[in-house]
Structures are given as structure tokens and as C-alpha cells.
Amino acid sequence: MTNQLSERIIRVDHAGEYGAARIYAGQLAVLGRSRHAGTLQHMKDQEQVHLDTFAGLIAARRVRPTALLPFWNIAGFALGVVTAAMGTRAAMACTVAVEETIDEHYAAQEAALETDEDEAPLRATIAKFRAEELEHRDIGLANEAEKAIGYRLLSRVIKTGCKAAIALSERV
Numbered sequence: 240m241t242n243q244l245s246e247r248i249i250r251v252d253h254a255g256e257y258g259a260a261r262i263y264a265g266q267l268a269v270l271g272r273s274r275h276a277g278t279l280q281h282m283k284d285q286e287q288v289h290l291d292t293f294a295g296l297i298a299a300r301r302v303r304p305t306a307l308l309p310f311w312n313i314a315g316f317a318l319g320v321v322t323a324a325m326g327t328r329a330a331m332a333c334t335v336a337v338e339e340t341i342d343e344h345y346a347a348q349e350a351a352l353e354t355d356e357d358e359a360p361l362r363a364t365i366a367k368f369r370a371e372e373l374e375h376r377d378i379g380l381a382n383e384a385e386k387a388i389g390y391r392l393l394s395r396v397i398k399t400g401c402k403a404a405i406a407l408s409e410r411v
């Protein structure tokens with residue numbers, strides 16, 4: 240039996256990983272022939288593993304997915320395309336903003352699951368993925384994310400959007 244907390248966690252993380260995969264797909268649509276293509280593909284491949292894992296949990300534990308998936312499909316891809324069109328630094332700034340938000344989000348989930356022994360495997364999954372999200376953030380920083388024009392504003396806008404997406408996907 241899936242309790243309410245785990246259900247909310249699985250629903251929102253499935254939505255988030257879906258969105259993340261779409262962001263990198265959008266960036267690859269623009270930068271697929273750039274020198275960053277391999278890096279973007281590496282991150283997209285990891286997001287796909289994250290997404291497949293949560294899709295598996297959605298099915299196995301009969302969690303209702305968020306009704307907003309069609310929206311995250313378009314919004315994620317659009318965010319990827321727009322930031323990539325602004326340049327590789329803006330694309331990397333998007334990655335840093337998204338992954339920093341997800342790091343906080345996953346850390347909070349790990350803390351919330353701390354005392355729930357039944358959910359130890361879910362917690363371990365989240366911890367593993369969080370380490371990879373931090374790797375993505377570091378890739379963004381190593382590729383001059385902070386030198387993007389309007390970095391602070393861009394970062395703030397994307398983080399605000401991510402947080403709104405998280406709040407909606409937990410419930411809707």
C-alpha cells in the first residue's frame with residue numbers, strides 16, 4: 240500500500256524527470272551539432288533512466304501520474320529550445336537553475352522519508368538521482384553557465400518556474 244507521502248513523491252518526481260528529459264531534448268534540437276552535443280546527450284540519457292525508474296514506480300504502485308504531463312511535455316521542450324537558442328551559456332545556466340532546484344527538492348524528500356523504513360529503497364533511489372543532478376549542475380558551471388547574459392535573472396525565472404511546476408505536480 241502506497242501512503243500519501245510516497246504517492247506524492249512518486250507523482251512529482253515522475254513529472255520532474257519527464258520535464259528534465261524534455262528540456263535536454265529541446266536543447267539538443269538546437270545544439271545537437273555543437274561541441275556540447277555529447278554532454279547534453281549524456282545528461283539526457285541519465286534523465287531518461289530517472290524517468291524510466293519513476294514510470295516503473297507509477298505503474299508498480301498504481302500511483303496516478305500528474306494530469307499536467309502534456310503541459311510539461313511542451314513547457315520542458317520549449318524551455319530547452321529557448322535557452323539553447325540564447326546560446327550555450329544560457330543553456331548551461333538553465334541546467335544549473337533546474338538542477339539546483341531539484342537538488343533542494345530531492346534533499347527535502349530524503350529528509351521526509353528518513354524515518355520510514357518501508358520506503359528505504361525509494362529514498363536510496365532519490366539519493367542516487369540527486370547525486371547525478373548535482374553532476375549536471377557541475378557540468379553547467381564548468382561550461383560557463385554563470386557567464387550567460389542576464390544569468391541572475393534567467394536563473395531566478397527558471398527556479399521560480401520549477402518550484403511552481405513542483406507544487407502543481409504534487410497535487411494535480
Ligand SMILES: [Fe+2]
Nearest residue numbers: 256259286289
Ligand atoms: Fe533527473
Ligand SMILES: [Fe+2]
Nearest residue numbers: 259338372375
Ligand atoms: Fe538532471
